Amino acid sequence: MKIIISGGGTGGHIFPAIAIANALKKAVPDADILFVGAKGKMEMEKVPAAGYKITGLTVAGLQRRLTAKNLLFPFKLIAGMMQARKVVKKFKPDVAVGVGGYASGPVLRVASGSSVPCLLQEQNSYPGITNKILAKKASTICVAYPGMERFFPAERIVLTGNPVRQDITEKTDKKEALEHFGLDAGKNTILVIGGSLGAHSVNNGIKNGLKELPTDIQLLWQTGKFYFDELKEHVGKTGNNIKVHDFIKRMDYAYAVADVVISRAGALSVSEIAIAGKPAIFVPSPNVAEDHQTKNAKVMVDDEAALMVNDDETDTLIGKAVEMLKDSALLEKLSKNILKHARPDASEKIAVEVLKLVQK
Numbered sequence: 001m002k003i004i005i006s007g008g009g010t011g012g013h014i015f016p017a018i019a020i021a022n023a024l025k026k027a028v029p030d031a032d033i034l035f036v037g038a039k040g041k042m043e044m045e046k047v048p049a050a051g052y053k054i055t056g057l058t059v060a061g062l063q064r065r066l067t068a069k070n071l072l073f074p075f076k077l078i079a080g081m082m083q084a085r086k087v088v089k090k091f092k093p094d095v096a097v098g099v100g101g102y103a104s105g106p107v108l109r110v111a112s113g114s115s116v117p118c119l120l121q122e123q124n125s126y127p128g129i130t131n132k133i134l135a136k137k138a139s140t141i142c143v144a145y146p147g148m149e150r151f152f153p154a155e156r157i158v159l160t161g162n163p164v165r166q167d168i169t170e171k172t173d174k175k176e177a178l179e180h181f182g183l184d185a186g187k188n189t190i191l192v193i194g195g196s197l198g199a200h201s202v203n204n205g206i207k208n209g210l211k212e213l214p215t216d217i218q219l220l221w222q223t224g225k226f227y228f229d230e231l232k233e234h235v236g237k238t239g240n241n242i243k244v245h246d247f248i249k250r251m252d253y254a255y256a257v258a259d260v261v262i263s264r265a266g267a268l269s270v271s272e273i274a275i276a277g278k279p280a281i282f283v284p285s286p287n288v289a290e291d292h293q294t295k296n297a298k299v300m301v302d303d304e305a306a307l308m309v310n311d312d313e314t315d316t317l318i319g320k321a322v323e324m325l326k327d328s329a330l331l332e333k334l335s336k337n338i339l340k341h342a343r344p345d346a347s348e349k350i351a352v353e354v355l356k357l358v359q360k
Contacts, residue, residue, distance in 0.1 A: 100121070
């Protein structure tokens with residue numbers, strides 16, 4: 001059985017793709033899985049580290065701002081299509097899976113044109129233009145939110161949820177997690193995550209709000225590698241109840257210690273926080289296609305499952321989180337309601353749909 005999994009660009013695409021691959025390997029141990037990503041993007045490092053082979057395409061996205069890079073887009077698109085055609089022709093997949101990201105478009109377009117059944121995994125509550133186009137020829141569309149019939153043919157939609165890393169779905173020892181980060185078991189903890197690369201506005205807002213952080217509350221802060229050195233130096237002058245990391249590998253531990261989470265509203269983050277059942281403040285990034293993070297966050301806010309702060313109001317984040325920790329009824333309500341959105345078996349459900357296409 002040969003399966004192509006295509007997409008990447010950010011952790012939000014890569015980690016779900018690896019989770020799907022792991023579920024497929026569990027179901028069919030001798031399955032031959034090939035990842036196809038974008039050259040120079042983080043999947044070229046993360047996928048081999050997870051034990052899978054990957055090939056890279058020369059592709060790039062269309063910039064939403066007016067920029068000279070857009071002049072190169074048609075040439076990179078043509079190059080990516082030609083490379084994708086070679087990969088599909090050589091590998092001869094039984095099925096192709098698209099998880100979003102630059103490489104997903106050319107690979108699924110070529111695969112569907114070669115009569116290879118395709119499965120599309122849409123992570124967000126509002127799909128991007130690429131997935132809307134690809135959905136026209138996809139055999140199955142796995143979605144994370146109800147009501148996606150507005151965008152895709154209803155008869156091909158399967159509500160599966162978003163795949164997350166396996167350790168997130170397993171029970172974690174909180175005492176062990178506190179020791180891992182060097183945190184105090186007697187203090188409440190605010191966890192700040194701005195995505196795998198970090199988020200400037202979130203980091204800036206947290207930095208400006210540190211003066212509002214009481215000494216009996218501790219902060220576990222993933223800054224992203226671009227901001228780590230500056231913020232680590234700043235925190236060094238502030239206090240020892242703040243733990244700064246460029247990237248947190250053990251997110252299962254991070255969620256275990258968190259009493260409140262401050263996070264971007266990417267699909268993977270929302271899904272992980274729902275499975276962890278943590279009260280959260282979502283700060284949607286304005287720099288994403290179709291403003292999909294705001295739409296992801298609003299689904300939770302409308303269901304009283306989370307709070308939301310706009311990107312230009314990040315200076316209020318620490319103050320809001322501290323206030324939340326004083327309101328046990330609010331924390332309980334948010335935790336209870338966000339758990340309703342948890343789908344810890346998403347990877348397995350998607351793997352079942354992939355295998356159905358192979359059997360057909």
